[in-house]
Amino acid sequence: MFDSLKAVRNVQIISHGGVAPLSKKQIVGLIINLPDANKNLTKDEFNKIYQLYQTFRKDTTKSVLDYQAYVQVCSEIIAEFEKIAPFKFYNGEDSVDLARESDARKELRSKIRQVDASIRAATETLENAISDLGDLTIDDVVTAYNEGKISSEERERLINSIECLQTIIQSHPQILEELKKGKIDLLNQLRDTY
Structure with a gap:
């Protein structure tokens, strides 16, 4: 009390x-x-x-x-x-x-919430990509194809999936950094309205 x-x-x-x-x-x-x-x-x-x-x-x-x-x-x-x-x-x-508070402040606060949601979504996408990729490599897929364990269609699908997941994993740090910088800019704008 x-x-x-x-x-x-x-x-x-x-x-x-x-x-x-x-x-x-x-x-x-x-x-x-x-x-x-x-x-x-x-x-x-x-x-x-x-x-x-x-x-x-x-x-x-x-x-x-x-x-x-x-x-x-x-x-x-x-x-x-x-x-x-x-x-x-x-x-x-x-x-x-x-x-x-003013409509401008409410709009800034709304944008901050949207950036927070984007950061959470980007982080979840990265976690899912890492989980989905696991230890699988393109060499593993080619070996499985050469040994007759998978079809050429499966080989192409798996290689495309691996390349896509690798792109997500590689681009994530830059995307996340840009989102965080955007949030800081919005917080600074909000602070400047007071």
Whole structure:
């Protein structure tokens, strides 16, 4: 309880141009309203929100934040929660009016969520490609064909598949790097709107 009161006091200091230490545990306690989430969301959505809430509550590391840094941390936390359900259904009173942010900020936050989804999809594609390829090589396929174990059609299909999987694996680091740079650019744009 004292931790919550101290967090509210520190947010007031930050809101008036000062700096103060806050942890993600404290911030999520201020900006997420679980009773509203329970009332406004489906049971499945609420359970996911609650699970994410508990994950953030484990982060007790405090950082000294000014207003801009505080809003950026809030934005990042909210972006994670909005992957589950719109923030307006469970925003806390001390959210620095983030729920009423400008359309430009909402658009930037939406783009950040899209980039996050693309990063997850690219990572999943890589994991699947590595799993599908396993230890199979083109030499293995040619050997199996030469030994009469597979047909020429199977040989061509397997070689095409291996080449495709190898291309995915080789191009993934560059794709992932570009997505991460794009996310950083969007976060910087969002920060600059405050």
